[in-house]
Amino acid sequence: MDPADHGKLVAAFMQLYHTATSLTGLFPGVREALETLAERGHPLGICTNKPLGPTMAIVEHLGIAPLFSFVIGGDSLPEKKPDPAPLRAAFAGLGADPKNPKGIYVGDSEYDAICASRVPVPFLIFTLGYRQTPVEELPHASSFDHFDRLPALVEALEFA
Template identity: 45%
Template sequence: MKAVIFDLDGTLIDSAPDIHAAANAVLQGEGLPLVSFEQSRSFVGRGARIFVERMERAVTGENEPARTDHLHARFLHFYERAHENTRIYPGVVEVLEDLRAEGFALGLCTNKPMRPTRAVLAHLDWDRLFDVVIGGDSLAVAKPDPAPLIAVVDGLGLTLPQITYIGDSETDAETAQRAGARFGLFTEGYRHTAPEDMYHQFRFDDYNLLTEYLKDPAA
């Protein structure tokens, strides 16, 4: 195994508080009802456009294309600047640095659009860590379509048997399964399904355990 590819939100970082704040900043500006933190967290995982569609439907009961377009544009405005309350999961920094030191290539495959992805990577000083980054708007399709994950693999110059994909959600698990990739499930993210009911080769709740799983081909 030569590379590890990670999801971002709910896997390496907990950005749910900032996403919630961005959502309510949009809604407040439009004079619409606000959403709760739990509502907002439940909308995460399929990209910004679907997040906005779910948010709009929750507060208005429907989606109107013109309004959705407007809310989406406003959401991206706030989303690109939403870093204040984002936190890194414990142990992540050490694991990323250790993997780089051991010669692993690192990739990022997220449904977060590229501009907010690049913004948060710069904010965390992580630009240097990832060899290939694919966001939710990098291709014509997003996860759970396997194409974004395969694009990262191709960008690394590797094949699927040479990588492990790490994610936290049903979207990530489906992406890995459809690609035929080895998948490690981080159980402390944004999933709604019991871990045992999700596709994975191994699961973990502590990043201090990840390196051992990565080195164990039977995991």
């Protein structure tokens, strides 16, 4: 590929990425888990390395945007996960002290686990997500393979 075409190809990809929601769906139990956590008074946010525009398009397409008080994308700050800056900013956006947040981070990757440990906050890892490192080798407070377990895990950590 000619390096001179890189910018044009990235722009074309991003145009498609902003509208690529038709095949996107939630894992079983996600909506119910998020609704339960929100009903119990847990502020919810998103901290992702995906660009903010496509992230918001997906969240809106899935009908879960109203559940989130704050969303930060990979293009919202100069730093990306595993740098702790985006997660600290997300906690601040939810009203927490960014230097000492009282929160929990839920994710599925090495980037998420390392980011949470650098903040530091407890990390809950979804075992069916995308990652290359075995779950056992990543720092985490607990793991889960179905979202129906998430509310109980959050509440167990909250009162620990």
